[in-house]
Amino acid sequence: MAGLAFDEFYESYFDRVGRALVLAGADRDLARDATQEAFARALRQWRKVRDMDRPDGWVYVVAMNQLRDHWRKGERRRERAPELSDGAADNTTAIATRLSVREAIATLPARQREAVVLRYLADLSLADVADAMGCAIGTVKATLHQAMQSMRVELDDLEDEDADR
Amino acid sequence: MQIDELRGELATLADEIEPFEGDVDSLHRRQRRRRVVASSLVVALAVAVAGSAVAVVRNRDDHRVHVTGAGPKEVSAAELSHFDAFVVPATPAVQGVLDSSPLVARYARIPHARRGSSQLLTPITRAALCAMESNDGFAVQASSPGSGFAEALTRSLIGKAAVYDVSDMFGHDLEVFLNVGASSLQANAIRVRVEADPSVGSFRYVSQADAYAIFTKEFADQPAIRKSTKPTDLPVSFRINVNAGVSRETLAQRYRQLNGVSTVIVNGAQRLFGPALGTPTSACTKPSP
Numbered sequence: 001m002a003g004l005a006f007d008e009f010y011e012s013y014f015d016r017v018g019r020a021l022v023l024a025g026a027d028r029d030l031a032r033d034a035t036q037e038a039f040a041r042a043l044r045q046w047r048k049v050r051d052m053d054r055p056d057g058w059v060y061v062v063a064m065n066q067l068r069d070h071w072r073k074g075e076r077r078r079e080r081a082p083e084l085s086d087g088a089a090d091n092t093t094a095i096a097t098r099l100s101v102r103e104a105i106a107t108l109p110a111r112q113r114e115a116v117v118l119r120y121l122a123d124l125s126l127a128d129v130a131d132a133m134g135c136a137i138g139t140v141k142a143t144l145h146q147a148m149q150s151m152r153v154e155l156d157d158l159e160d161e162d163a164d165r
Numbered sequence: 166m167q168i169d170e171l172r173g174e175l176a177t178l179a180d181e182i183e184p185f186e187g188d189v190d191s192l193h194r195r196q197r198r199r200r201v202v203a204s205s206l207v208v209a210l211a212v213a214v215a216g217s218a219v220a221v222v223r224n225r226d227d228h229r230v231h232v233t234g235a236g237p238k239e240v241s242a243a244e245l246s247h248f249d250a251f252v253v254p255a256t257p258a259v260q261g262v263l264d265s266s267p268l269v270a271r272y273a274r275i276p277h278a279r280r281g282s283s284q285l286l287t288p289i290t291r292a293a294l295c296a297m298e299s300n301d302g303f304a305v306q307a308s309s310p311g312s313g314f315a316e317a318l319t320r321s322l323i324g325k326a327a328v329y330d331v332s333d334m335f336g337h338d339l340e341v342f343l344n345v346g347a348s349s350l351q352a353n354a355i356r357v358r359v360e361a362d363p364s365v366g367s368f369r370y371v372s373q374a375d376a377y378a379i380f381t382k383e384f385a386d387q388p389a390i391r392k393s394t395k396p397t398d399l400p401v402s403f404r405i406n407v408n409a410g411v412s413r414e415t416l417a418q419r420y421r422q423l424n425g426v427s428t429v430i431v432n433g434a435q436r437l438f439g440p441a442l443g444t445p446t447s448a449c450t451k452p453s454p
Contacts, residue, residue: 010189010192011189020179035185036188039192043193
């Protein structure tokens with residue numbers, strides 16, 4: 001992404017990162033602050049960040065670290081459901097699936113929710129998720145496995161995907 | 166459910182969240198403020214560099230056998246809490262001019278040495294340190310500080326020595342910086358306080374326009390920083406010289422607590438005689454911007 005202008009990058013990803021943090025369990029204010037802080041840091045070292053394979057991945061990781069720092073300080077509890085609307089859906093199967101995903105995500109423990117959002121929404125590699133969560137890749141895999149079990153995602157599918165990484 | 170379905174559902178859930186409106190301008194403003202703080206740190210760092218230089222003088226003074234007599238205005242570096250110019254080289258002829266000139270209040274000898282450089286040093290300070298790598302110099306205090314001092318001294322010393330105007334950096338005991346965008350009400354309240362303060366010998370108010378003029382001089386060799394900064398990004402400040410016997414640190418501490426004050430930088434003895442910076446590199450190499 002060499003030559004990428006910061007403003008353009010910000011425009012493309014600010015909203016996405018903010019939404020991901022809400023899905024990971026942050027309230028809107030915290031999600032906005034953490035995202036803004038992550039982009040501020042990206043701006044400070046923009047020459048380095050823009051040349052990365054995934055500048056957005058870097059921002060997701062930094063923003064998630066912000067959330068974790070905030071939570072660690074105990075300033076706000078996060079064991080709560082993400083703020084989601086009752087979005088309309090096009091057919092009953094989709095509604096059922098979506099409701100179950102929403103419900104499942106809302107009931108996941110915080111660490112599992114973070115892992116799922118970073119891995120399957122932000123599409124980060126297992127290594128990047130491990131960085132963002134401050135743990136080993138093996139721990140990320142175990143956390144994702146537990147989350148997938150709770151959400152009844154087919155484990156065979158997960159095994160195949162992890163094997164590719 | 167398959168992984169792909171999960172991805173799809175997560176994306177849909179994310180879409181249902183109310184959009185986030187970013188504010189990229191506030192990030193740029195914040196970045197500029199960081200640079201302004203960096204420019205304040207220029208002062209602190211340069212003082213520390215010069216301090217390490219002056220500390221060497223003091224230590225040498227303690228053990229030195231004086232071969233030649235000191236001039237009547239020469240003081241030890243420890244007594245010089247602020248100064249307005251470096252003069253290089255420190256020859257007897259130059260010393261004669263400084264002693265007889267009404268422009269000069271006092272001066273101290275700085276022995277030649279390699280004292281290190283930093284990208285944060287201003288071009289003029291770097292040039293002075295570079296000149297003092299091979300020649301002794303004098304740190305000179307003006308009898309009445311003002312913008313014309315260095316020019317007038319330069320005229321008196323034509324053919325004898327170079328004069329480096331460092332009054333913006335070392336010409337005051339402490340500088341009280343207000344927050345960027347502090348209200349004129351806050352600035353006035355602080356001015357009233359400074360005017361009435363019996364510890365304050367003299368002071369100068371540095372407006373945003375003054376600050377910008379200083380800033381462009383300090384960053385003359387760094388066009389990228391200069392270009393991205395407007396006068397309104399810079400804080401106003403008060404440059405203060407304290408009366409004899411007043412603790413600069415105590416005074417600074419008092420001003421730090423006032424409403425609207427962002428930071429107070431002390432140029433006094435504590436910094437001047439602080440530890441030397443790390444391994445010196447030559448100040449004569451121009452840093453890349």
